[in-house]
Amino acid sequence: MTDTAHYQALGVPPDASADDIKRAYRKMARKYHPDVNPGPEADAKFKAAGAAYEVLSDPEKRAAYDRYGANWDQPRPDAAQEARRPGGFAFDERDINPDMFRDFFGQRFGAGGMRQDQHARLEIPLEDAIAGARHTLTLQVPQIDNAGRMTLETRNVDLRVPKGILPGQQLRLRGQGSDGGDLFVEIAFKPHPVYRIEGRDLYVNLPVTPWEAALGGKVKMPTPSGAVDLTIPADAKQGQKLRLRGRGLPGAQKGDLYAELHIVNPPKLSPKARDLYQQLAKEHSFNPRMKLGV
């Protein structure tokens, strides 16, 4: 055995039975399907499991893989001889499973020259949806050449991402698919360290000190167009939302920006601050545990 990557991708030992392999693949496919699992590694794991199953589910391909490892499907000088032997394999006839490549390239072959849409996905930073941006999309398009072999053609498409686009929206490039179909580009947003997106609204967790929350006043807060002073009302509460109208994502109906207050204690109180807290403790009777009956 020269290579066990496919077995590792499915989490099975190299001597696993065909049934074990099928069960392991189904489990991996369910767990890591990119539509089910949004995690960053899920897509790669799903594809690795698919590629592994493609080989290991076919007894002939599996035997070739066990013998030659990752290069099991490369033509070999003795391939013709091998093919004649009982249990040998003809390496020059490669099966192309369109479903498998559909997974990899997100598109379907133009069967009989039918109009086909092509699909791609583009992850953009939030800032691009606010200001608009240009991107170059690199597509790998499977093509069948005259000899019936599949080749990959790389195609670059310049794309202007319009201002105000939302995650999950599709851009349509008419006539850019296969045989006159359209190219659809699904827009996704990269996770942002500061803002959370809901519809056209943006949310930011804004930490404030207990005294800022109690006394109210101005604090600095980030917005996509730069820091602004936010006025916090006196007696502000944990989790309270403050709205900055029209500071969310642009569009016909502009989104809003919400600051959600999170009261944060300083990591260590200075002796002076401790004195002040003790004074507060003496003079202020407030029982936050009243509802607990204590």
Place this chain on the structure above:
Amino acid sequence: MKKAKPRNPRIDIVETLSLTELMVFCDANADWVVTLVDHGVVTPVARHTAEWEFTPTHIARARKAARLMRDLGLNVAGVALVLDLIEERDALARKLATLGMAV
């Protein structure tokens, strides 16, 4: 590998797709879309099939349904349940994020 020159095609944000457009988009036939509608996986705007329009949320659901059915061997009822549960899970994850808790 050949390298083609970048092109500058016309770009639109998709507002809605018709039944025929959704069929091509999902690489499926009309019966499949009708079954999705019958199971409430997607809901078109307009009552008559000929005037059906699908908004981006439903376009995304249809395509996810197509992929899940193909990749996991689900039937339409199963995919309807899965998509609803995924939406619930994502809503809960967003709520947790508002509370400052990572999932």
